Amino acid sequence: MKKKWLVPLVFATLLGACSMPVQHGSVDASGDWQPDRSIEFIAPAAAGGGWDTTARMLAKTIDENNLSDQSFGVVNKPGGGGAVAWAYIHKRNDPHNIFISSPPLHFVELAGQSPYGYKDFTPIVNLIADYGAFAVREDAKWNTLEELFADMREDPTQVTTIGVSSPGSMDHMQFILFAQAAGVDITKIRYVSDQDGGAMTSVLNGSVDVISTGVSEAAEQARAGKMKVLGITAPERLEGEFLSTLPTGIEQGIDAEFVVWRGVFGPPDMTDEQLAYYENVFKEASESPEFAEVREAYGWDERYMGPEEFSEFLDQQSVELEAALEELGFGGR
Template sequence: MKRKCLSSLPVGLLAALFIMVLAASALAADFPSRPFEVIAPGGAGGGWDTTARLTAKVLGETGLITQPMPVINKPGGGGGVGLAYMQKKKGDPYSLIVYSPPLLLINLTGQTKLSFRDVTPLAMLINDFGAFAVPKDSPYQTIGDVMEALKKDPKSVKTGGNSSFGSMDHIQFLQAAKAAGVENIKDIPYIAFQEGPMAALMGGHIDLLSTGMAETVGPLEAGEIRVLALTSPERVDAGVLGQVPTLKESGIDTAFINWRGFFGAPGLGEAEKAHLVEAMQKMTETAEWDDVCAKNGWTKAFMGADDFAAFLAKTEGEYKDLLTEIGLYKAQ
């Protein structure tokens, strides 16, 4: 049937189709043949920037990508500026961007109509986790103590973080509170600090800080704070944080993963997509990547394109439920 249909096409059209197929095959075989553009949708020195630069460095050092991979910072809108920029790169296999949970949250909270479906998921590379800290003289000895106080009065514990209301630091604590059986989680006070949330904690301006693990290490070693729990699925093997229980160990059956991964432009070709995913998978198996992860306290967590896309859809649903409960779900 297919042969009959093709044979009925004009010779000129058949020739054009044949040339297009050959051109696509040549592009795939020659890929990559020019420098990439790697977008970090945040400022220099942040998590996205660090992940982008170190990934590009290891891919180059190991010869898995033979073309330059310069990193360009496009901060703004919680990652929304970078996401909008990628829409101009449709089908371009040389444009890559790194993201983490805010990619989902900025869409769910109505900050942008764009979502992870408007880029091409390539690979999750690492997991990082959150931490819940209190001042050294806090009356709360365990995360369970905090949750019991919130069950009695959800306004009794003033929390804070570096991310905005409804973003990562806020959501990871609400997820823990909900799993612990706290009702009316929308009433839990949360203050977003653009900078200096640790100083606010130690100065007594908040009762509990929800933050990333790495931010707690120095103050914890200095004895200035106590970390009550980590959001990791299993206890971490990382210095002083190795002594901190997980939420699950504390009787709260949940975990919050600060994943980071790479995305291609929308409409990325399958051959180029497969090439990039394979390069990133091989990278995660190198000693160079092991060293990078160890130095940064990252957990290796490679996930290929299809599994990554499924993970994003599932996680999006979980975030949606939380944001709906606190009145912040505004996706269109």
């Protein structure tokens, strides 16, 4: 398959060395693994984003509830959409280094921008889920996703969609998956990427037709009476006085969903004992009242998955995304 992207030289340099041996920590009398120093909890982006916020709130919850004898220190390693951090974790191969991630772990690898994907690490747990939404201006002619896709089945080029993420990434692909399930020719869809904060304005001023975004962003405009949410990517309606009024794609006959999961991964060669240690810590954190308050404050849904269920979920999502990306010509592996 022809490469569509080139791995930047900096990543090649980072990845050139062989993986370091696993640093084992210690095993107590009962055979349970224990870390022998503080945990480096990597957020693969700059401070302030979703990865950073999730990692810091988890670390705070773990500390407040004394769930570990070692501290969980959040370290930001931005670059390459996460690829710099993934290279760092893979090279060190140390169970004292873990990281938070979400669907870009799929997208960056599938586009050929990083040699590392989820299978190169150890999925520990998934903790939360966000969902996407598709919204139009309040006076737009479409009132449902099916009405929108009916027009797009006739001529996909008559509708322009906008999102914050780059082509082949989150906002673009969640729209593509739903359009594909609705029978639209996804190779002809017009998608505009606006990473400078003007996407919502472009819909409101009529420059583009549809925005693919997060539920919270779309709901804010809909509450204000400026936009209509045609559908959300969740498998069922969300809780909340206003959020519960937003229809899913599934209830409109579109057999698709897209979960913006956020979970924790470890290095490639973790032992069963090391994995069990982290699974226990994060499960307790997820079930704590303190983290329930965090989820409510940030509008996150709880979607806990242990290692096996999380791995199976990632396998399924990867297959769907890879097929769609290849049809669009973004396949880079």
